Amino acid sequence: MDWDRLIRQLEHILKTEFRLKQVARSEWNRWGEARDLPPTASRERDGELLFPIRLSGDRVDVLAASPAGMTETERRLVDMMLETARQSLPGRKTGHDALKAGIRDWIEEHIAGGEPEDGDPPAHLASHPVLFQEKVPFLIVGDPVHDGEFAGGGLQKLLESFFDGDVLLVPLHDKEWLVLAGRSLLEPGDEADGEESLEERLASLCEGLHSVMLNEGEGEFHVTVHYPIVPAKSLPVTVARMREAVAIGRSNRANRYVHLPWELYLDQLLSPLSRADKIRFIEQVFKRKEPMLDDETIQTLETFFELNCNVSETAKKLYIHRNTLLYRLDKFRQESGLDVRNFNQAVHVKIALQLYKVTKRD
Amino acid sequence: MAGVRLSHIYKTYPGAKEPTVKDLNLEIKDKEFVVLVGPSGCGKSTTLRMIAGLEEITEGELYIGDRLVNDVAPKDRDIAMVFQSYALYPHMNVYQNMAFGLKLRKFKKADIDARVHEAARILDIEHLLDRKPKQLSGGQRQRVALGRAIVREPQVFLMDEPLSNLDAKLRVAMRSEISKLHKRLETTIIYVTHDQTEAMTMGERIVIMNEGIIQQAAPPTEVYNNPKNLFVAGFIGSPSMNFINGFIDEENGNVVFKSKNINIVIPEGRAKILREKGYVGREVIFGIRPEDMHIEPIFLEASPNSIVNAGIEVAEHLGHEQILYLEGLGDTTVVARIDGRTPVSEGTNIRMAMDMNKFHIFDKDTEEAVFYQEPKPY
Numbered sequence: 001m002d003w004d005r006l007i008r009q010l011e012h013i014l015k016t017e018f019r020l021k022q023v024a025r026s027e028w029n030r031w032g033e034a035r036d037l038p039p040t041a042s043r044e045r046d047g048e049l050l051f052p053i054r055l056s057g058d059r060v061d062v063l064a065a066s067p068a069g070m071t072e073t074e075r076r077l078v079d080m081m082l083e084t085a086r087q088s089l090p091g092r093k094t095g096h097d098a099l100k101a102g103i104r105d106w107i108e109e110h111i112a113g114g115e116p117e118d119g120d121p122p123a124h125l126a127s128h129p130v131l132f133q134e135k136v137p138f139l140i141v142g143d144p145v146h147d148g149e150f151a152g153g154g155l156q157k158l159l160e161s162f163f164d165g166d167v168l169l170v171p172l173h174d175k176e177w178l179v180l181a182g183r184s185l186l187e188p189g190d191e192a193d194g195e196e197s198l199e200e201r202l203a204s205l206c207e208g209l210h211s212v213m214l215n216e217g218e219g220e221f222h223v224t225v226h227y228p229i230v231p232a233k234s235l236p237v238t239v240a241r242m243r244e245a246v247a248i249g250r251s252n253r254a255n256r257y258v259h260l261p262w263e264l265y266l267d268q269l270l271s272p273l274s275r276a277d278k279i280r281f282i283e284q285v286f287k288r289k290e291p292m293l294d295d296e297t298i299q300t301l302e303t304f305f306e307l308n309c310n311v312s313e314t315a316k317k318l319y320i321h322r323n324t325l326l327y328r329l330d331k332f333r334q335e336s337g338l339d340v341r342n343f344n345q346a347v348h349v350k351i352a353l354q355l356y357k358v359t360k361r362d
Numbered sequence: 363m364a365g366v367r368l369s370h371i372y373k374t375y376p377g378a379k380e381p382t383v384k385d386l387n388l389e390i391k392d393k394e395f396v397v398l399v400g401p402s403g404c405g406k407s408t409t410l411r412m413i414a415g416l417e418e419i420t421e422g423e424l425y426i427g428d429r430l431v432n433d434v435a436p437k438d439r440d441i442a443m444v445f446q447s448y449a450l451y452p453h454m455n456v457y458q459n460m461a462f463g464l465k466l467r468k469f470k471k472a473d474i475d476a477r478v479h480e481a482a483r484i485l486d487i488e489h490l491l492d493r494k495p496k497q498l499s500g501g502q503r504q505r506v507a508l509g510r511a512i513v514r515e516p517q518v519f520l521m522d523e524p525l526s527n528l529d530a531k532l533r534v535a536m537r538s539e540i541s542k543l544h545k546r547l548e549t550t551i552i553y554v555t556h557d558q559t560e561a562m563t564m565g566e567r568i569v570i571m572n573e574g575i576i577q578q579a580a581p582p583t584e585v586y587n588n589p590k591n592l593f594v595a596g597f598i599g600s601p602s603m604n605f606i607n608g609f610i611d612e613e614n615g616n617v618v619f620k621s622k623n624i625n626i627v628i629p630e631g632r633a634k635i636l637r638e639k640g641y642v643g644r645e646v647i648f649g650i651r652p653e654d655m656h657i658e659p660i661f662l663e664a665s666p667n668s669i670v671n672a673g674i675e676v677a678e679h680l681g682h683e684q685i686l687y688l689e690g691l692g693d694t695t696v697v698a699r700i701d702g703r704t705p706v707s708e709g710t711n712i713r714m715a716m717d718m719n720k721f722h723i724f725d726k727d728t729e730e731a732v733f734y735q736e737p738k739p740y
Binding site: 154157158161162185196201204205207208210211212214215216217218219220258295316317319 | 402411415416435436437438439442443445447448449450451452453462463465466495496510511529530533
């Protein structure tokens with residue numbers, strides 16, 4: 001970082017003189033404790049405003065200026081500017097790690113009480129620009145078989161390449177990571193991009209993220225995404241929603257690794273039902289305790305619903321003749337008394353099928 | 363390039379009572395194209411995922427080349443994977459998608475460029491290099507996913523149902539593309555599918571799995587003509603082999619297979635085997651493929667000892683051939699495949715001769731093929 005250049009710029013804008021100096025780390029911490037200031041916040045001491053630019057070992061490099069020439073707003077702007085500058089230092093790891101730890105603690109604190117609520121980030125995070133820019137949040141959950149290099153930064157490097165540097169990776173729980181990627185990823189690059197819905201673009205990115213970790217040998221992980229957010233406003237709630245999506249997706253959809261929240265609304269709605277209630281609904285719909293649902297029937301019905309009850313498209317997707325599909329649907333109607341080409345009955349079967357799969361796995 | 367050796371491999375998931383993969387032994391040679399095939403849940407994908415390093419090996423040893431890789435991270439195994447969900451990176455164009463892995467590994471720009479263009483040329487996607495994934499068709503996307511693997515020049519390619527998301531027509535086309543690619547790249551490919559047609563048409567050797575156990579590993583024609591057991595015989599072939607319950611008897615010095623409306627004389631060579639193995643007087647399962655049942659007069663004349671009479675329950679005309687569903691033979695519906703030009707009618711009776719060089723007998727208890735011949739070492 002070219003500190004001299006930065007000092008010249010600050011002096012030019014604020015019409016105030018800045019000079020570099022050092023203070024002992026112990027002193028610096030003591031001055032901050034009285035006002036509960038984090039180590040990265042500026043302090044006023046002995047008629048000087050002190051802005052930290054590097055915290056290392058037992059000393060702190062600071063920029064000193066006269067408080068007379070600066071308003072409170074200007075002071076906070078300088079704090080924010082230096083925070084950004086610190087992030088670009090080669091030895092920034094300490095600051096970066098502190099930011100990640102701060103975000104993690106903030107999230108956990110808000111989620112710990114049960115139903116999470118929106119809340120402002122703590123003071124020591126409040127000046128960080130990452131939290132005030134619109135971001136696309138992803139949640140990665142998994143258990144790498146060989147996690148040596150993974151834990152050592154393999155994933156960070158991979159994600160930086162994948163998102164072209166604009167990414168923050170925050171380890172949350174054990175085997176759980178939050179990824180905050182830049183909103184620019186979703187901006188249409190060409191005409192074809194504009195035709196895609198936001199959900200389609202988020203789904204492609206989520207699948208791409210899952211795929212890149214698999215292809216580059218990091219392992220297989222469960223991945224979810226959320227609509228873009230400004231982290232300072234809603235990060236803890238967003239993380240809670242993403243955790244819920246992964247948990248429900250893992251439990252209800254075997255062998256699926258990408259869990260898109262907008263595909264799980266029905267699952268979310270049904271998940272609080274007790275096992276007894278689920279079984280009762282299945283029995284009511286199929287009119288028997290053990291419905292005759294073999295793998296072929298389940299696959300046929302699921303594909304039929306997935307393709308909006310379109311017979312031709314379903315037959316094509318299943319690689320079967322249209323008549324074979326009609327035969328299977330008729331056979332199901334004869335056995336269950338339910339015609340899935342009738343909307344109301346299709347809704348019942350769709351819900352009963354979803355519950356059947358969950359109860360079978362329990 | 364390298365071979366792969368799986369030695370006494372077991373996989374047991376936490377909490378599971380039974381292993382998903384049991385004592386799997388398989389040696390895949392350098393440059394070989396091996397297809398793992400079997401029904402859903404047979405352990406084929408788990409096996410591939412263990413080779414990829416995505417699943418821990420509970421017991422046994424896995425070698426890629428001469429290197430024991432049980433504890434080697436996936437990225438250090440020198441493999442490339444192509445999966446069913448071949449998601450491309452949506453914000454990158456085709457070139458960037460293919461170059462990504464090499465860029466990450468800090469390859470020189472010129473090397474990356476050369477590899478990407480060479481792979482694109484092989485896959486005939488050079489004209490698509492500037493396009494974004496969403497501007498590609500399903501088949502083109504699949505080629506890019508293959509390209510992403512090819513540029514790495516790995517020792518082994520692992521493919522898990524890579525054609526499953528394509529429509530039927532494209533699947534057929536891509537099947538031959540991948541086979542051609544294998545010949546051109548001269549590399550080891552381990553391919554997983556549940557589709558026996560894919561397995562038969564692509565694999566130099568196919569490994570049929572069921573309930574976590576290898577049932578048979580052999581070239582496609584060998585598996586088809588010389589199945590080791592009832593499962594393999596029934597799994598390979600469409601329509602499936604007919605299985606008729608009955609018993610072996612001896613009449614007038616001949617060994618015969620008897621079942622409802624069936625009394626056929628076993629040729630002497632095979633009769634001798636049945637006598638020697640003690641099957642005379644025992645219940646067995648008789649197996650015959652639909653295409654090994656004939657109605658041509660010349661065949662009927664030549665095979666007087668294997669003629670059966672059956673009623674045609676259903677006749678499916680497929681143009682070049684007809685599939686007949688026959689009733690009255692043994693305890694099951696028997697399927698026959700005959701020429702498309704022969705006039706037949708549902709509800710009538712038909713005389714058919716079974717090809718007595720092509721039938722199989724399976725032990726009722728062990729389900730092993732009685733005439734199975736161990737092939738020469740592969």
